[in-house]
Amino acid sequence: MRQYAVCLGMLQDGEVVLGVLGCPNLPQGPVSDEDGRSGAAARAVGQSHVGCLFSALRNHGAYVAPLWDEREEAAVRIHVSDLSDASAARFMESVDSRHSSHDTSAAMARELGVVLPPLRMDSQVKYGLLSRGCGSIFMRFPPPSYREKIWDHAAGFVIVEEAGGRVTDAGGTRLDFSRGRYLQLDRGIIAAPPVLHEQLLRAAAKVAPPAAAAAATAAPVGL
Ligand SMILES: Nc1ncnc2c1ncn2[C@@H]1O[C@H](COP(=O)(O)O)[C@@H](OP(=O)(O)O)[C@H]1O
Ligand SMILES: [Mg+2]
Missing domain, CATH: 3.40.190.80 (D-Maltodextrin-Binding Protein; domain 2)
Structure with missing residues (x-):
């Protein structure tokens, strides 16, 4: 198995107001081409640094936390790259x-x-x-x-x-x-x-x- 996500989006008056992405095979740190290829799930077994939970509430920012860690303080605010080149x-x-x-x-x-x-x-x-x-x-x-x-x-x-x-x-x-x-x-x-x-x-x-x-x-x- 390669990458997959369990995705929830909530619509209110036609606008997406809440989104959650559970990504069980996604490394929490840097990602390589290998992570998108077959076998990503097998390689992820038992790895504590694999598994990400992304979430965003409209007007309140986007966050990521380790998927298996339920502590609220485990979530950190995230931003897209500031690259302009x-x-x-x-x-x-x-x-x-x-x-x-x-x-x-x-x-x-x-x-x-x-x-x-x-x-x-x-x-x-x-x-x-x-x-x-x-x-x-x-x-x-x-x-x-x-x-x-x-x-x-x-x-x-x-x-x-x-x-x-x-x-x-x-x-x-x-x-x-x-x-x-x-x-x-x-x-x-x-x-x-x-x-x-x-x-x-x-x-x-x-x-x-x-x-x-x-x-x-x-x-x-x-x-
Ligand atoms: N030609 C196609 N045939 C079937 N599904 C397609 C498709 N083009 C896009 N999709 C959709 O694209 C999703 C996968 O996107 P990606 O290529 O980015 O992985 C699929 O979700 P599911 O895998 O949940 O069915 C499916 O809904
Ligand atoms: Mg689908």
Whole structure:
């Protein structure tokens, strides 16, 4: 087994007001590519430094605590990375390229001058990692036919926002959880600290333009 998360999000009047992410296989300290690969669960057995509980209450910040430690004082406030230089950034994406196009995120990374390879992780642990400044960008470009469900993003969304990050679609619109079970997204999801997020939106407009614009550009001249 690789990474997974048990996720709870609470909506009030269409706004995510509370989020909790339980990540049993996630190291509390630095995370490597190996942690996203098969066998992460087996390696985590008996390790006291593995297992994270992220939480955020709207307007009250984001926190992480060891998953198995119930002491309230074990939770520490977390923030997204303060990196502003994309060339030093590490970006995260799905392990499964059917969930998110690796080609599109690679093109985005090239446009931004990112040199590090992607950190590939399953599930909403990516939002947790982003919120504690481990990995500074999260990109998700699902196939156009796929509809993202609110429960796959609600908890991570409020945690990242409360940690100081931005979570929008590729057109820059903040995710809207008020419209039923599906998110209505322009192309995909981009999450990052504000300065990097701005750069990512510019890159998305260039290398991953909206389908209509791309089709218009590709249309043969003179028809
Ligand atoms: N093409 C696809 N087919 C099935 N599930 C998909 C999908 N694209 C995205 N998902 C969703 O993406 C989630 C996993 O995201 P990631 O790739 O970041 O690990 C899945 O959650 P579950 O694993 O809880 O079903 C599933 O709901
Ligand atoms: Mg699911």
